[in-house]
Amino acid sequence: MRALLLCLLWGTFVCVFSELHSLTYIYTALSKKVSNPGIHEFTAMGLLDTKMIDYFDSDLQEKVPKQTWMKEKLGQDYWDKGTQSRKSKQQWFKVNLDILKERMNQTDEDVHVLQWMHGCEADLIDGKLQFQRGIDQYSYNGNSFLYFDDVHGMWVAAAHEAEPTKRKWDEVVVLKEYTKGYLEKECLDWLSKFMDYGRAQLIHAKPPDVYVFASPGRQKSSVRLNCLATGFYPPDIVLRLIRINGMQKILAEEDGVTSTGIRPNQDDTYQLRKSIEILRTDEAQYSCQVMHAATGVNIKKEWDGKLPDHSDEDRGFPTVAVATGIIVLLVLIGAIVCGVMYKKHLDKKKNCAGDYTLASKDCPIYSNGNGHE
Known part of the structure; x- marks a missing residue:
């Protein structure tokens, strides 16, 4: 334009x-x-x-x-x-x-x-x-x-x-x-x-909310640094994790960055999270840059350096197991409820396509029943 x-x-x-x-x-x-x-x-x-x-x-x-x-x-x-x-x-x-x-x-x-x-x-x-x-x-x-x-x-x-x-x-x-x-x-x-x-x-475009935070890592000596953008529409968005240690570097997959991919929220908006595992002793600065063209958003938010409490990690597998058990139980209860409700619901009730070449053109190339190409 x-x-x-x-x-x-x-x-x-x-x-x-x-x-x-x-x-x-x-x-x-x-x-x-x-x-x-x-x-x-x-x-x-x-x-x-x-x-x-x-x-x-x-x-x-x-x-x-x-x-x-x-x-x-x-x-x-x-x-x-x-x-x-x-x-x-x-x-x-x-x-x-x-x-x-x-x-x-x-x-x-x-x-x-x-x-x-x-x-x-x-x-x-x-x-x-x-x-x-x-x-x-x-x-x-x-x-x-x-x-x-x-x-x-x-x-x-x-x-x-x-x-x-x-x-x-x-x-x-x-x-x-x-x-x-x-x-x-x-x-x-x-x-x-x-x-x-x-x-x-x-x-109908909606700007993203951006959060940068650390969660427990795979090891006690590490944490998982997360950049989360959520609540945005349309889903076209750019999200970057940036590391500054003398020089600025945009972190990529080869650096260990993982991505959830763009996922839908329940309110017709979307979310995207990118993460990287870093040592607790890492002294570099980290920030998250998010660009959402539809709403003109281009922001960079720095990580405040706060680390998750050791106690969350010390409890280890039993805590994860209990949490997993609760989630499974809730899913089962939800499935039973949905099944009952569904049963109640059931109880209540389709040019131009001629041959032509650069030697002989009898029919426009851009019409094939689609109106345009």
Whole structure:
């Protein structure tokens, strides 16, 4: 998002605050698999401004939400159709990579990359989105290959090898009309919808409560230092344990940090705890940093150095056993009560999918019954 102050001369100066927003989909396909971890033969992702909202790759084989509000606002049918659409696109890219390699007399000795980016940008002025430009462009091996001129409604070859594709696609009038319509209307509709979804989540956002404390360790000579963030919504959060001993270090898993992962509370909020075992005699300073973007929280809370009482540890296993027994008893009682209540309760009573390539394109790539990609 980029904010602009536009000033127009209408008899007097009139200034309007404008925010630039975008919805973009990026597809990347490799001509063959590579061994580098985290690099997939095919990936596809959706971006709202600069934030990823959905994702698919050739290993995952499923279109998944990357924002909580995407998961909450869009039903399973949306994700099922999106998965099928991206699977078909994966095959489309594979076919077209073969076409381009043959056209350019290339082999598979090197890895070749075909990318496609499409979407729209719009200004938010006085609460309304105003279309700025559409984006539909292809690149091959990092160089611009072909793009759609939304203003003039025509395809432009950015490389000599793209000329045959440009001539073929320009002959398909319905394709140009559809592409222009998607960029200027349908994409804008989805951009507006996703922005509304995101804002709705922020309305209900709740900041975290942060606690730093020590509990008994595995040995009498150690304690477990805990950083707990709880009561926050949405669940997207960053939590770091920091150690300062001459130099500052953000502690990670390799340092012995363990995490509960983000867990739900009973009131539709979430909690996250990270811990590390340290010696009682450790003289370093420890703090907990928590960042919750939805509520603008970015705080750092230092551990006060207080250690748990030795007596808790001296009692050892019998205390744990008694506590465990009590918990088991309570669980059993709860199960019996729930069973009785449940028994009483029972007693009372569901396009466009044609073949096309960079040599012959008869159908828009971004329509497969999902409305957008």
